[in-house]
Amino acid sequence: MKIVTSLIRKYLNNNLSDRQIADLLTLKSGFDVESIEQSQGDTVFDLEITPNRGDCLSHFGIARELSAMNNQIIKKSPIKLIMSAEEASKAISVTIIEQTLCPRYYARVIRNVKLKGSPVDIQNQLRRSGVTPINNIVDATNYIMIDLGQPLHAFDADKIEGSIIVRRANNRELIKTLDGKSYQLSDNDLVIADNLGPIAFAGVIGGERASISPNTKNIVLEAAEFDPVLIRRTSKRLNISTEASYRFERGVDGGGIEYAINAAAVLIQELGGGEILTGIVKCKDQFQATKIKVDYQEINKLLGLSLSSDEINHNLKLLGFTIKDKDVVVPSWRHDIKVNADLAEEVGRVYGYSKIPLNKINKVRNLTSSDYYLKEYIKDILVSAGFNEQISYPFLSEHEIEHLDYDREQLLEIKNPTQKENKYLRQSLVPGLLNNLSKNALFSRVKLFEINPVYFQSGEVWMLAICQNSREKGELKNSLTNLFKKHNLPTDKMKFMTFSPDEIKSYKIKKPIIEVAEIRISDINSDSKKEFNHQTLVIPKIKNKYRPVSKYPSILRDISIIVGKNIMPESIIEAIYKVSNRVNLVELFDEYQFTGEKGNKKSLAFHINFQSTDSTLEEGDVNPILETIIRQLKINFQAELRR
């Protein structure tokens, strides 16, 4: 929501700078300042107002918050109305069917207005607040809305047939709205109607029939309170969201409607002349203020403070709460305060979270076991055998189901997928692994694994799945069986599969032998009865700084060097990274210690991945970098290139 400081400052009786306003709003009110702009000598803040604070959807509401946070109570200046002798109640009458849907409906009548454009300064303030100026009457209603937070609507009085009725629509009715669109109504829509039919969607948008036009002379001005739930449903159903509906959904100030309609009448008269008829036509229920029995001890307990009841009362009074006996009376503009914990938050906000002392908690040992620790242990085993851990999306498309054995009965389907590829939930981790094996065409050896759930009607099942391109059939089964045996974990329930690229054509894998394995985590029981808990958790330390992966294709080159046997591969890797930003990945893939005569030397082989973040690299771009790398390694490590 956009607010302009000139409209706030008229309510503040102190000199808060823009910076101070921004800080109070962010740090004490809890509204993010998304942007600050200067516009013609005025400052415009774009604020994120949370859904619970309908009372702050106006300049007055924000000013009220700011004053409270600045230890002052805001005051509204009284309005002086000059009214004609004629009574409004003789000109218009209002009936509400179902008072719960419209607790309050106020109307005023203004005769003999002149329609024209609004003064420039009003137009500018409206524009800066994100509202488009239209004409003096509509602008006046919008101005009061952004100023006081009460949406208003002006009807052409001469186009209203008979009296105003606030009621549900019925399914046979139609309405044409101000923006020229036509809608079929339903009995879930609340409408403002006259004897002929609906003239507005209550609280959302006005109808064309009784709308303000250049010929309008007489106005009926509406200020009301509507049921937030019904407004929201209509707004969603029709896909119309207006500044008015937005405020009604979040709750307007029932106690401020009279002030707002009077302010609007005065402004309309100021901008367009005319006579305000005497009296407000009111249709309202008995207002019941929310009372909460205040628990001072609980407030202090939640906040971790020891404020006196006087201090607590003072903070609440700043925000407009009143204390009556042992009860706190919630002001009419706050719809979000229901329990004592809500009061604690208000007290805490005014006090200031930054002043709340931090309370230390002591360490305590807890060695409860959890499947989480077992899964992390399995991950470490696979990493030690050279596998890389992937995580993937849970979705499955129609076409993927064709390849593997799917139990259609058990398949879970998403009602509102973002794309048709996301229609189902996976029953195996293998398709996700095969997809990623295919994407890594650049690497001659791809070894991936994943531990995550798969989904059936009967519930979620945690799986481990592994995938690699093998040098010979059965390689994966052999290596996994040996690896797990070493750690006393059984593989008898593990399923193994070998594919040729033709057998899984749609994955477009260009490697000759593809092998996968999958097993339920629950089938991996430890024979050694090893306890998996906090003590078995290993925290790795990442050695190199991350280099962003380019969206352009990279070039992979291998180099093989001979160095002294005491040289650490990590220092070579570090040195290669230093040569150029275009080196994205350096990986040791072979290490061979010489024997005999050359026994003081070893051979190291590295994959080096080159990329550019702004274009596709050519071989010609890579060669010079490779030459520099070889030269650096010669100088710093006496490395010889192995041919």
Place this chain on the structure above:
Amino acid sequence: MNGSLNPITIFTRMAVDYFAEYGYEILESPEIVSEWLNFDALNVPADHPARDVQDTFYLTDGKVMRTHTSSGQVPGAKKRKLPIKFVVPGTCYRNEATDNRHENTLYQMDVVCIDLNINLGHLFWTLREFLKEMFGSDIEVRFRPHHYSFVEPGVDVDMKFKNRWLEVLGSGMIHPTVLKNMGQDPKKVSGFAFGMGIDRLAMIKWNIDEIRMFRSGDLRFLKQFK
């Protein structure tokens, strides 16, 4: 030649390790839950604008893919006796379009602590110490009011890291209605809860600019986290 863990796994381990030192248990919770557990149990009523903020995947049988790991709070607390301290790491889902900062599949962790005299000061201390452990002792933290339906008071946490203020976490004192749903008496106990987006925190820590890399399976990315 070692393989590598996914950076999401690495960050999660660091966080789990930190909380385990303070006696927190690790709880795993279903990814597919009833609407009630995901929203209503946490005091997010139907037809409330707060429900709009989260775009949800619904299954044809009426269940939802959890939009936050907070769906594990109520069942987790119900099974336990005081002091109740647990973390819920796991995957959750948002029905939104993806780009370099937005994903439909995310990893989160919720932290819950309930006992006889837990207050905002305990929450602030826990958050500050945790963030210092993850990001280094020279960070600064700042606590601001914010609205979340399941906590009251609600708090947003900012962290100053490498000279920039970043919003990192949402937290607060568990709402009395949620405590009641957990089978606890809000007159006798109090607790705090917070949720962290691990994708986001890992991106901050390792300066990763593209969120979709975590689930890309791209070895040029995965192999960097040795």
